[in-house]
Amino acid sequence: MQPQQVRVGILGGSGYGGAELLRRLLQHPLVTLSGVASRQYLGRPLAAAWPHLAGVTEATFADEAEVIGGCEVLFTATPHGSTALLVRQALDAGKRVIDLSADFRLSAEDYARWYGQPHPCPELLSTAVYGLTELHRDEIRMARLVANPGCNATAANLALAPLAAHGLLGEQVLVSIAAAASGAGRSPELGLHYSEVNENVRPYKVAGTHRHIPEVEDTLGRAATMGRRLKTHAPAWRPTITFTPHLIPMTRGILASCAIYPTQDGVTESELLALYGAYYRAEPLILVQDELPQTKAVFGSDRCLITVRRDLRSGWIHSFAVIDNLGKGAAGQAVHNLNVMLGFSETLALLGALWP
């Protein structure tokens, strides 16, 4: 540990998001991991939860108060609902927080509606910045509290933001998601049992019930009406997202396959590709490409690959984005946000993919 390094802590270090935070933060050149908490594994070595860390670190899981106390920046990868109070505790102690839970992504009204309970700390909502790095970089830089986006929402928003920004998004947008099993977490349950998931694809939380919907509607509304600069939770206009997620037999990866009937009829595929390319031109982690993307090309990585197509028969636009749900969809975006918050080179400790 060099003196100038920033001390960071993790709450929820025994979930998959925690593992991916560890993978990045343990090798971050300007950061020291000062503590990792897990209620389930308290006092045990990290390797008790993570066999791949045996021999890599001797650290043990600490309790939450200790981790909060010992860090300058805190990552919370704990369940929604109970996370807000931990965040408040950290903010009160003067820490900056990057929250991977859903607790600070929505307005109090939307939180109550979509999560079925009153928001635990509504007074903090105005402090939170929605952490879709590419769209809210300037506010993230100064933020004390970043609400790291949901994995499915990240894929959908990155696939659609350029259309929103150019006024091409109509009132109605359809998003079909193919999601890997790790997005559902590490807690054992029948629906995630190997023998039930393997050789199976099934839709879930369809027809307006998935909790990432309001994140997408907010973000695209802001992209359409306010550009990249403003973080307000309630844009003047929001599209209605018809969101259809499907669980597929895969460990990592999300494909967002979007269909948009454009407001301007004449736009061509090459114009769309140019428009996407320009929108993400300066982004180190986004690649707009001609080819249809595939999730294996981002497996283990913090990148997002995107393309766009126009169906000449039907007039619909398709946009496709692939991410690793645990990388760009969670821990990678969180560390990207850390780098932005601390003024570091943005891609420090971020990762590329492996193939096959």
Place this chain on the structure above:
Amino acid sequence: MQPQQVRVGILGGSGYGGAELLRRLLQHPLVTLSGVASRQYLGRPLAAAWPHLAGVTEATFADEAEVIGGCEVLFTATPHGSTALLVRQALDAGKRVIDLSADFRLSAEDYARWYGQPHPCPELLSTAVYGLTELHRDEIRMARLVANPGCNATAANLALAPLAAHGLLGEQVLVSIAAAASGAGRSPELGLHYSEVNENVRPYKVAGTHRHIPEVEDTLGRAATMGRRLKTHAPAWRPTITFTPHLIPMTRGILASCAIYPTQDGVTESELLALYGAYYRAEPLILVQDELPQTKAVFGSDRCLITVRRDLRSGWIHSFAVIDNLGKGAAGQAVHNLNVMLGFSETLALLGALWP
């Protein structure tokens, strides 16, 4: 072999569709398998192509002419383009044919447009009946030539036909397909190599390029305008299908996940479920259920599970259908058609699923 049994033959017996025909026909109580052809395995035992048939049958692969000559009903599971001539040969010899290739599913104009070559035997197209059993049973019964539907088209058509029949389908229909790898056949290629498919999902043939589109538009147009009785290739009206297939890391199974903006705004989810239930009431292989369907529930089987949802926020209807691409999507439907053609009990030799 009992004297009254019908002799059936298979061309293309070393592909996956052929294997599934064998599984059903070898145990069909009223049928004798009189010959199986494969150019690649000519003269070798069936078990050379199919390790699971070792010890089950001593039969060897014969040549095509011999198989055609020895049967009363012929299944062709050979590549499109070259199949039409084999079909003509069989029809000329007085055989009835169930063709699993794409050669007799479309009008000559559509065939030329979608398959990039003039139809090899346009004079036979008026003889062919499109073999979606549930919609064209009466014509299939009398048919000399049945064009067995495409696997993706079957899933989409079954998911959408009730809406079409009730005039609820608008001009525009979106179909998202999650398709298993066996649907792409058994010929080795990089895109189907294990290490490239596993842990990967990718869209393919999107934006109006998939060849099953005209089958779906024809079928739904007929369902909307002519009911179940007529086989004409050119209905007066056809919806435009926006078709988006995705290859997922799975051996068997198709999920059709459809989105329809209804022509009548007031229709409710329970009305839709009732309407679907009534449409398929008498069908032995279709189950309309409340639960979201999953492909594992039809793995290895000839059934199709369907449900329908209405998104109250956006107004869109979702319908979901799952089939086994090699069962109801290919061999199962072909044997179902055989049973109809021969006046047998319809579900003879058809199969249920296994779990897990």
Place this chain on the structure above:
Amino acid sequence: MQPQQVRVGILGGSGYGGAELLRRLLQHPLVTLSGVASRQYLGRPLAAAWPHLAGVTEATFADEAEVIGGCEVLFTATPHGSTALLVRQALDAGKRVIDLSADFRLSAEDYARWYGQPHPCPELLSTAVYGLTELHRDEIRMARLVANPGCNATAANLALAPLAAHGLLGEQVLVSIAAAASGAGRSPELGLHYSEVNENVRPYKVAGTHRHIPEVEDTLGRAATMGRRLKTHAPAWRPTITFTPHLIPMTRGILASCAIYPTQDGVTESELLALYGAYYRAEPLILVQDELPQTKAVFGSDRCLITVRRDLRSGWIHSFAVIDNLGKGAAGQAVHNLNVMLGFSETLALLGALWP
């Protein structure tokens, strides 16, 4: 239900073994399924546990006493330890029992040693016949209680019995098992979570700790010293099995890969193949083949494929057997035993494989 049919019941109908019993018994021509019990799903439709049975049966899960009372033959697919008492209850009521648990496979001494508790009903052990059909057919025919073998033990025993019977087995035998996840059951736990099992292979219960070891040693000892006729639990001689199981990312299937240093040095590979072929000549479910077997060739089936090789460099014999752990390794063997017990044609309701 025809009057002459035999009424059978199942306890433990919501586990994977139960599902596979249902798949066979629902289509068995001489059997009526009179009741299926599950504590977890009591009173609910079978389809609540088994999505693939929706629309196939309207039956609901009954309680155990009711199922025992209503049947003539009972299958118990419940956890070891608690099953013995249910078996006693059924025997006391005059029923015949096929027990898929481990409760009646071992002597009281071995049970206590390997399962860590005194045997619950030691007085019944002399009633039980170990149900490896191919080796104990004559006793099974007359048995009131059949102890259906363990899945891994079945694969190992079938791979090794011919060597035992010919005195070729030395004191030491090595068995390496590649086992699919469904063999570990349907109860959710971290080690069977999709994201932990996929892309992972791991040894488990190695170095003399797996509970199927004494079953294999008993069976091979009997095969070596008493032939196929006698069921005594304690043969005069038993080999020592070094048993090394590995969990692989697969839903179904077991490969037993055995290594034997033969007692007679001169035996050749072709002699071994002949010897295996002769040993299983009359067996409808066992195929001795030249090719190395693969589990996909028995997926979903009740067959066992076997081959044998001699390594000329080292002198070791290898024998390989593949089964479906839920078919021949559990439900298929249980139904085979039922057919034997009732004097039916042996393969009634037994199943072949599907490919791919």
Place this chain on the structure above:
Amino acid sequence: MQPQQVRVGILGGSGYGGAELLRRLLQHPLVTLSGVASRQYLGRPLAAAWPHLAGVTEATFADEAEVIGGCEVLFTATPHGSTALLVRQALDAGKRVIDLSADFRLSAEDYARWYGQPHPCPELLSTAVYGLTELHRDEIRMARLVANPGCNATAANLALAPLAAHGLLGEQVLVSIAAAASGAGRSPELGLHYSEVNENVRPYKVAGTHRHIPEVEDTLGRAATMGRRLKTHAPAWRPTITFTPHLIPMTRGILASCAIYPTQDGVTESELLALYGAYYRAEPLILVQDELPQTKAVFGSDRCLITVRRDLRSGWIHSFAVIDNLGKGAAGQAVHNLNVMLGFSETLALLGALWP
């Protein structure tokens, strides 16, 4: 590119070994990738072969002569047989070579016997050092030509070397391998087709036919008789390895599951663990652990996890090693060797695992 960096080139950059070399060398701080060749993709961008490198590098595949000419150290990941001549060309041009093919791993006699052809360049064999880094570090440091070990051989040798070094290895050693599909390369063939590999396990090249056998016998013979220092191909003593590989449905990973009947009867499990720990004490990439290892813990990494067990019932020792076949089993070990050859810190550019 900084002036003091070493220029390295790759032949065979479109195979899986090539991809993993790229992943490490593109981020190696002391190395510049001066050229990558692929006959199949000549002149096209790396991203044409590797979708995950789109946007990461603009480099194109060059021809072999150009790559050889432009580098100081050459990696050859080309097919055996044809590689030897390329190696000679590079050595003649004064380059150092790390050869990932099998061409320089064996003596001329063994090469002819196991690869079925005379060695193309026997005069170079005395130049080659077998590149199992942990055993031959000193010779590798000075080597002009390193023969990078086979993937299965690496797992087996690391699992067994400590026993060899302590004289505990008898004449006979059994090695069972569970191998992922990527080890068989990227060329499409039926046996590696997704639908044939998924849900399937099968033995292959058993009974003394696998070409990694002589590598293992040589290496263990040297470890037993000459320690870590000497590279001679023909040790005075070699054990006989009974080698049984199995292909499992997985993309990456090898488990070597070894069984050894020890020469000394009294050795205990804790003594064995201590002995293994001491043997690998200074090794940065080897972890001897108490727990049974699993391949997921090394997925994507260059590490090897090992444990050892003693079966008290049978007396056999089991040792287990897991590696990523493309990491420690190929590219990772090659880059490790590069670091040793160039006097760099040994783990530069080497990688840890990701979970799940």
